[in-house]
Amino acid sequence: MRKGWKRAVAAAACILCVGTAFPAAAAPGDLGGSQSFPSERDYELSIYDVGWDGDTGYAEWTDTEDANRYEVKVYRGKNLLTKYPLYATDINYNLGEFITQKGIYTFHVRAVYSNNHKGDWAESDEWDVDEETAKKFRDYTGRSGSFQGESAGQWVKDGSRWWYQNKDGSYTADNWQYIDNKWYYFDSQGYMATGWVNWKDHSYFCGKDGAMWASCWTPDGYYVDSDGMWVQGYQK
Numbered sequence: 001m002r003k004g005w006k007r008a009v010a011a012a013a014c015i016l017c018v019g020t021a022f023p024a025a026a027a028p029g030d031l032g033g034s035q036s037f038p039s040e041r042d043y044e045l046s047i048y049d050v051g052w053d054g055d056t057g058y059a060e061w062t063d064t065e066d067a068n069r070y071e072v073k074v075y076r077g078k079n080l081l082t083k084y085p086l087y088a089t090d091i092n093y094n095l096g097e098f099i100t101q102k103g104i105y106t107f108h109v110r111a112v113y114s115n116n117h118k119g120d121w122a123e124s125d126e127w128d129v130d131e132e133t134a135k136k137f138r139d140y141t142g143r144s145g146s147f148q149g150e151s152a153g154q155w156v157k158d159g160s161r162w163w164y165q166n167k168d169g170s171y172t173a174d175n176w177q178y179i180d181n182k183w184y185y186f187d188s189q190g191y192m193a194t195g196w197v198n199w200k201d202h203s204y205f206c207g208k209d210g211a212m213w214a215s216c217w218t219p220d221g222y223y224v225d226s227d228g229m230w231v232q233g234y235q236k
Contacts, residue, residue, distance in 0.1 A: 045111040045119025052105070052127045057096030057137055059107045059124065067111035068200065069176075071118070076103040087178055099137035104128055114227035153179070162192045162210065182211040183228070196230075203230040 044065040051060055059072060071085035072093050081098050088109075095107060105127045111119040153166045163171055163186065164179060173190040176183055176199070185193040185206060192210040196203055205218045205228070214228040221236040 043113045043117050043119075045113060045117070047109060047111055047119060047122040050107075050109060050122045050124045052107075052124060053092075054127060054133075057094060057099055058092045059095050059109065060092045061109050061122065063091045064111045064119070066113045066117075067119075068114070069112050071110050071112055073108045073121075074098045075106045075108070076101065089175060096137050099129055099134055102129060102131045102134050114229075116226050158191070163190045164192070184210045184212070204228045205230070 045067060047061050047064055047070075049060075049062045052058070053060060059074075061070070068089075070088040070091070070093075072082070072088055072095075073085055074081045074095055076098075086093060095105075099105065107124045108121045109124075110121045153164055156163055156165050164177060164184070165171055171190045172186045174186070174188045176185050178184075185197045185199070185204070187193050194206050194208055194210055196205055197212075205213045205222075205224050207213060212228045213224055215224070215226045217223055217236060218230075223231045223234045225231050
């Protein structure tokens, strides 16, 4: 891949993937018989200090303990500018491309552990953007209309491996990305993973097409739950 691109954009975990490594504590091959599913636990997904950086157009918020990613929605007045939530893996997101007109802007953000475990939406303060400021962002981004949040990236084949080029030319590395309603994991070089993937002390399985599996048995006889996580102690 070419070097010098913008830093990777990514997004978190859910729907099924395959990589290579398991947590050192217990891999599927070490299981010793079937057990019941683990009980549900509480997740810390509260967000505070939600606000704008008016110089850069960045949305900012505090980190939360159990978040694997964040979802962001942008408004001008009561008009939602993002057709689908934006996905962030850091505690900020550059929303400058949405600042195209004079108006009152806000954004909503929530922490996400998995598709089934999401925090409450937190709302930012209002940012009153005048025409001069809007023009500055229009000139910088080259945009004059509203952004619908739809993917404009493309899959690229490199030999026998695949990677995903985002609309701005960047790519995701060592993280998950949500593409066309499916989750994919990309390794440290930015290539799509298949097989077992180890992520934050949990194991996930991705099929031959790279999409993460969920709520099913893997080909080697292990079970992944609705969040795509391998359930320890549960085996065919």
